Amino acid sequence: MFAKLARPFPLGATLCDQGCNFSIYHPENKPLKLVLFKKNNKPHIIELQNNYQNIYYTFVPDIKAGQVYGYYIKDKGEERLILDPYAQALDTIAHYTPPFTAEQSWKFAKSVVVDHSFDWQGIPAPRIRHEETIVFETHVKGFSKQHPEQPHHLSGSYLGLCQPSMVAFFKKHGINCLQLLPITSCMSEPHLLKMNKVNFWGYNSLCFMAPEPRYASQDAVTELKTMVRELHRHGIEVIMDIVFNHTAEGGEGGPHFHFKSLDKNYYQLDSNKNFKNYTGCGNTVNLVHQPSLNIVLDTLRNWVTHYHIDGFRFDLASTLGRYGDRFNTEAAFFKAIAQDPVLREVKLIAEPWDIGPDGYQLGSFPRGWNECNDKYRDTVKSYWLCKENNIKEFATRIMGSRDLFSAGKWPDKLPVNFISYHDGFTLQDLVSYNRKHNYANGENNRDGHGDNRSNNHGAEGRTENYAVLCRRERMKRNLMATLLFSFGIPHVLAVDLLSHSQGGNNNAYCQDNEISWANWALTKEGDEFLTWISMMIHKRQTIMPEFIKAFSGHDRGRHRVIWKRSDGHNMTGEDWQGIEAFALMLGLDKDGDELLFLFNNSTIPTRYRLPVGNKWDIVCDTSESQHNCRQAQTSYMQSALSMTILHRRCTALNQP
Template sequence: MFAKLAQPFPLGATLCDQGCNFSIHCPENKEIKLVLFDHNNKKTFIELENQHLDIHYTFVAGINKGQVYGYQIKDKNETRLILDPYAQALNKVPYYIEPFTADRSWHFAKSVVVDHCFDWQGTTLPQVPLEETIIFETHVKGFTKQHPEVEEKYQGTYLGLCQPAMIKYFKEQGVTSLQLLPVTSCMSEPHLLKMDKVNYWGYNSLCFMVPEPRYATEDPVTEMKTMVRELHRHGIEVIMDIVFNHTAEGGEGGPKFHFKCLDKHYYQLDTHKNYKNHTGCGNTFDLTYQPSLNIVLDTLRHWVTNYKIDGFRFDLAATLGRNGDRFNPQSAFFKAVAQDPILRQVKLIAEPWDIGPDGYQLGYFPRGWNECNDKFRDTVKSYWLCQENNVKEFATRIMGSRDLFSAGCWPDKLPVNFVSYHDGFTLQDLVSYNQKHNHANGENNRDGHGDNRSNNQGVEGETTNYAILSRRERQKRNLMTTLIFSFGIPHILAVDALSHTQGGNNNAYCQDNAISWADWSPCKDKSDFSQWLATMLERRKTYMSPFIRAFSGRKRGHHRIHWNRSNGQPMNAEDWQGLEAFSLYLGLFDTGKELLFLVNSSKIPTRYRLPEGSKWQVVCDTSEATLGSRQVQTTYMQGAHSLTVLYRD
């Protein structure tokens, strides 16, 4: 009766008025069966009587949203229950006790049929221009878990992130775009389960289309949509950090949740049919394989269409363009995204590397992709914190890394500049620790990056020494001012606005506790820095964004750029080898608006001669803890190890 309603596409569970179509790609397990579960966990087994292109499918009448289901397969003479890779919800938080046997698979989280009807209440997409974008990277749970003005039941949830107190904070801080650490369903790695820890960051995808149930009070689907809707209502974009380079199934011997049982070719395989490991996680997803490419593209459209997501940050994105051991910027994935009428309209941000051969690809992603610029991070930290007087490199980075990202392709190729990210030291720890302190992770401090380029200013960790605290605050202002007033898209770790410390832990991926949770406890110094940062972000919008627009595209060569010594004379070749005090002058067209950067990395105050003309407005001086409003004209005394930004129109 319902045979004509059964269709191979779309894959997954698709509701209609009469019931639900179930469809799954499964070339390697011909005895697969659909399993439906009622409220008492009673099982109903249904044959998938239709096949097309290795897809098994059927239509089941009378199915409603909330139906719990899975698929039974034969695995070495045992029956195993697997998840639908196209599942859009889970019935509970996934968890198991090692080892993940076929018997335990029946007690694991199960797939749930979803109805995506939702009242968006007429909200529209913010569509923030790239040159005005301010990215705040945050964790859904961690940012509100300890917030005193968020009701306890909402702390650490999707709904917590859109409570009035949080909206007010984001607006006051100048946030345009929240970049959320993975909110797709995640499964902690076996070694964490053995230590009774969790993958707090979420970089271990279970089902690509499922919102992580840990962050919901009741219904993850509705609550995540509500979060997006309320943030959009206030003009704030939502960018998802998403992981397609590997899955939670791991390498050889890893758990079997779906892909491994359905088709081993979802993953890159070597000549011995073992899984390749270009990500450090044991199983590299293979986007040269059509079913793998399909689910990735279907997933992206799913989030944009059903959740109105504004963009994606792709973890270890070099993997997405891989063909075996080589990276190809003309790969099928990039071409498919570029022609997709839905996906080509959203922000696409790449972490342009993985750990495999040919894995570092900064600057080589196609037009329409912005890239996380670790060259900026390393150069700026080295310049301010390690006293590496790399003037030429520093100048290149603040001018938009045009050795890697041509201004002719701006703003769509603006680099995403950052100083701190979820991995690595927080801003506060960059100026408070020389060494990583990751003992809480249970790996004898062996994990985490060793190249921190940090400087504790004389004391490791907490101190009451006023001179050291003062130097730390100045260094934070140096780093943030350089980030905010460089050409590019500033990426700010949200907890940095709170001067949050992780106690020197630079790899807190498994710390679902106060180490990672944002510290909202009142503190005058922290409050002062937060206000300073908010004001600086507002001033970036006023003073810097117009320069980024003007220096982008065809008219980029019609403006004035001068690099001078502190005495106002042009820098020569020798100066570029290590001059400690220099200035950068930017002027629009022949007589337009002007910016002047006074950079002094020396240990002594330096007097700068300013370009002649009308008075300059002091946008900021990092040697000062507060942001005032004053003007100067002929000279300016710049404090040691600090920088000033001046403006006039």
């Protein structure tokens, strides 16, 4: 009877009332057996009785959720225990002492059978529109670890991120979408293990479908689902940052956890059968190989179906569209997602590059994908922090980078604009350091990006100099006001709301300590900035969605875009060569609502003549640390190195 219950699909461990079906893809001619571990950790070996298209499978009766298992494989004369690539959970945090030997594999983390039953309490997905989305990049442990109102046993955990105090913070400050740094199971690289460090960010996938146990007190599966449910209850989306471009097995000489032992063709290989390294991590997943494509798609459906995840940010996503050395926007991966009834409805964000040939693909991803816009980051930082004469490029970026992302495909094809990301300086460090300070990483400051486009404003790092502090705070406001009111989906590093500094470390991937943990003890300046940016987020959500929708699609041409000099005259071609004080006016239809941006990147105050009509409401003036409700009508004196955003309703709405 039980033999009839054995099935090749789905792959992995699938529970039913009678027991569990185990299925694994293995085209190599190596002995392979299922290993079940009893409570005394004694292994029980079971033959895989069936084979269908290189999928070995069997049904084992009376198996319950929580059963620990793995697969015995004899590889090059070594008897090794490997993980199920489709494992839904791990029994412990993955760790070993290098090198990873066959003997160590039996003491390593093991796969766990999971029952995905969960009470979602009827909570619907928030389904936030693209024009209303603000992505807040967040590390599960890093953001909640030091929160003063966090229960100690939940700090740094999935449950810690959805505690009432944390949810109250998100709601108060207008946070409607969390993009979590990787929460799939992760294995630290051998060089970190040798230094007694960990991969804190998590960009080194072990098992794609298993949640990282580091962030759970007992059961990572249930606790992660609880976190998502409670965030959804309060209208907050959850996007996963996920890594499919490489795995923790690395390149030649790297450890064997599963894929390498089962089928080396999961990875891209050169003519000599060596691993291609288009990721900087030693190996590159080959999505032209059908089993690789299958597990990636199965993984995405797993997270959406079982965990109600709202979307994904794909690390080094150009790899996913590769056919050998070339990127192809018509790749099978993109086609498969576009036709998938589960995946085509979630948010898809690409980091549109890798380090291989043909790797930089900003603007090339198909419809249905948003893309991280590094040109926006570099341009805006250069304009405000480096005082480069790049106003034409600056104007293009704040208007939505329409040279790369056609407004005819907005709002679903809006670029994801950002100033700071997990890799690079935090906002506070951008205005506090001229150079990176990564010595704590143990690589003699050789790691991390050298092109930071930062400005310490007169002192490197911490200072009590009041003038320096004022300049830094003003520049933070310039950067964030520009980001929030540009056309696009703003991406905000969550710790930037707290003015968190990493001490100048721009590559804190291995710093599971106070360098990376959000510092909730705000200074006076930090508290003022949090109040300011909270106000700005709420104003952005009140004003910008209407303008984004108006400037999207086929009817966008009927609205007004006017670039002006400070004297009120329209800019000429000559003005674009080096003007320091200029204005942008956006208007809906012929006489609808209007937005006015005053940019003054000069070192002297400049008086602007304002367009005639009703009074303008001042949304913000970045020269001021606090918002004062006031209006302007005919002219406005703009302080040096600052900007002001003004808004006025259409004439009809202003009638008494």
